[in-house]
Amino acid sequence: MSFMHESAVTASDKAFFRLRKEIVEGDIPAGSKLSEMELSTKYEVSRAVVREAINRLEACHLVERRPNVGARVVSLSEEGLMELYQVREALEGMAARLAAQHMPDEEIAKLNSLLNEQFDEVKGGESYYQEAGDLDFHYRIIVGSQNQQLIAMLSNGIYHLARMYRVQLGMAGPRVTTAYDEHKHIVRAIANRDAELAEMLMRRHIQYSKNNIATKLTKQHQS
Amino acid sequence: MSFMHESAVTASDKAFFRLRKEIVEGDIPAGSKLSEMELSTKYEVSRAVVREAINRLEACHLVERRPNVGARVVSLSEEGLMELYQVREALEGMAARLAAQHMPDEEIAKLNSLLNEQFDEVKGGESYYQEAGDLDFHYRIIVGSQNQQLIAMLSNGIYHLARMYRVQLGMAGPRVTTAYDEHKHIVRAIANRDAELAEMLMRRHIQYSKNNIATKLTKQHQS
DNA sequence: CCGGACCAGATTGTCGACAATTTATAATAT
């Protein structure tokens, strides 16, 4: 991921990034308890920095904390995932609308060329960049909205939770080429400065992903 | 505010609530620096609890923090307010849609009777409950969505920032009775389980508020 | 045998002190 450069200056930052990574990747299982002492010995830092890291994780909705009891990694559920998709639909739909209004022409051009690169890779059968490319696409549109609140919410909060679901419920879907076309349409709407259409297409795009995963999950239930 | 009962169990909670109140009400001016030492002597607690409180404020987007430098209260701007309304439009629109799908009948009935009470008060000329009533209305719909992510985002985050803008840029608008009608329509759509319409009406409702305030602000510029 | 009070262990919350970094001030050289 070349974008989203977060630089760790303080020790709490490093602990926060590391902890977040381990939670998202599943090295620390979902639903497990986070002991401050344990982590402080494991990371070789004081409890204070672990506490601060955990507090930040809580702000991202990656852990839940109860006073005088402790913090637990959030537990993943099907409903939770559906709820997350609903929030994404609302926010990213608005982001697409705003991007159609505010995104600079040159940024749109870059987004377009990015899609063309991805097209070649998809044609070449390299699903390697699939996830990264998808993330990059969505991220650029979010930034293109030029709404700071929106950008903060999505990149600090929802992004990592969504990734956690994707990694741990393991969903690298066969929706690659289909999603590519949808991306193309969205960019075209943005380039045409058609805010209404851009929002609608983005919302549909996310709804499709949601439905795709929902059916996949119910199939898992049957087997 | 009878709803949204946050109970302060720990000292950090109390410090957080107090600080938040003082920031939202403007007792601590927007854009001002937050000195940890100063606050710890003022509140008669250790710096650690002040730090934790400030961290939580940061998660609410009420303060911005820079490593090794310190925390400042966010500064209010017209663009910031417009951005906030855009986010609210997206999220509360989705909340209304979901409420139309998931809100229990009895909750809808309660919401309806609440509106009737407010109607009497509005007719009686008591704009006293105006803001509280509006907040209560929106809050109930958000809860009615039964989407935990959405509820957390709006009630922990955006709610207080919106209130801060309302208090400090002083906008108790003459939109009372108009807004009341809009509320009525929204509830009717929810009661009819018309998700599409509920979302559209809620979004329009928030757009109207936004436009109302935008024109009011430009008038202030002229004078 | 079951339920409640009580006690020990462990965990979180809070504190004051020290270390690291930034900011303000003053001195020096050009």
Added chain:
DNA sequence: ATATTATAAATTGTCGACAATCTGGTCCGG
């Protein structure tokens, strides 16, 4: 006089220790 560097003050970051609270088990009474 201005710019640059060095120094001092103040602020934030980090640490270890103590206090408050929760958890689990044990004991006692019913």
